[in-house]
Amino acid sequence: MILVMGSRGVGKSLFINTLVGGYVAQVGDGITPCMYLIHDCTTTCLLVPTRISRSKVLLIDTPGCEDYNHPEKSVVCAQICRTLAHQYQRGISLRGIIYLQRMPQAQEPEITSPESLLTMFQDICGNSRAFFSNIILTTIGWQLPEFEESIAAVREGEICKSWTQILTHG
Template sequence: MKHRLFVGKAKRWEKEFRHVDPILRDARSTDIVIPVMGPTGVGKSTFVNTLYGSTVTTVGHGVSSCTAALQPCVLPAPVGAFEGRRIIIVDTPGFDDTYLDDSEILRRIAAWLAMSYKKEMKIAGVIYLHDISQPRILGTVTKNFGMFRKLCGDEILSSVILGTTKWGQTDHKSEKRREHQLREKSDWKEMLEKGATMHRFLDDHDSAWDMVNSVLQRTQEVNALYIQHELVDMEKLIPDTDAGRHLRGELEKILKTVRSREGHPQRGGATEQKTMEDIQKVHQSLQYLKIPMSRRILIYLGIA
């Protein structure tokens, strides 16, 4: 009965991507997929464009995101073992996107990954980017990294590249100190101990390709990201995945914080109207991530 539910979801996802994603339309079992993840403004699109040596995805400036949708691109395969196969680099939106709410971002990423897995496209690994010029770990960075961990799961950590970007924008001594802190005193330490590797993206072709080649060398070790197993093999709904439950918890914390501002003057000139808009936006995201009991019963009976 659950299989009928997944077939219905898969048809909706396929219809959504059929007209806008020629790569999924022409999916091949020999395709190698490498998602690029990280917060808005970290330099994901710059990284992808540097790989190609030309502009294939739009680069944003400041904190505004230009990657509102996933942007998969076919990367010319290097000569050798991968010659003749397509390498798909997927530029993904951050979970602090300025134009989309977080639940919609999760839906788009999850749906694309589920369809690619259903079509037998192979995940080679994941590249996660972090801005080394940031003097401290911000809340949005923590949220993005938490979602990244839930999307990937622990089984594929040996095929994860943790990349640092925006070198040279502050003094080198501070950058080296932050790199050491990431390696020894953050959530990265556990991932590195489980096989992830750390690289620097220096805004040049060679450092970008070093990261991709590091992923490709481990291709045989990866089957799928955990959310792909959840959606396709376990036939879960997105709100019931680890990533969905994690995002719901994060949004509930944010909603509690925003509601505490009601009726109080805000530093920086925030208005009551802005507070209400923030509450409404977070509430809408939470509604998507909650499955009504009536629907859960229908799902259980296999008729939803």
């Protein structure tokens, strides 16, 4: 089981659809979550069973998690934890997390602070340094026209610097 996480509108559903090669998670055109089969998008996860190579994989499309310290985000974390617990009871354990981070545009602050992201990962996975090596932090949005090569290099450095605390855990 792999969680696919990131801010609202970052492209989690599109990422999953691309990975599985089909249309399994509804993709929105804005920042409002619109996953299908979900009554309350902000508190429900979408389970997407698929195969990667010869392995069965259960991807979990999660609600957006912008500011983990916001009171509503504890509801999101609780939903993710309930989903994980239910799958664990079925013999399916969490094997990894893919976290999608949109590259910030000029003068745009990061949406999720590294500290709140680390707290969220610890709440979901515990403090196991071994598990932190199963978290993939990835950036998207490089194809946007305002990203010249020199600007992209600076932004990448800023992101890596802000993720240092997380990277040292795994």
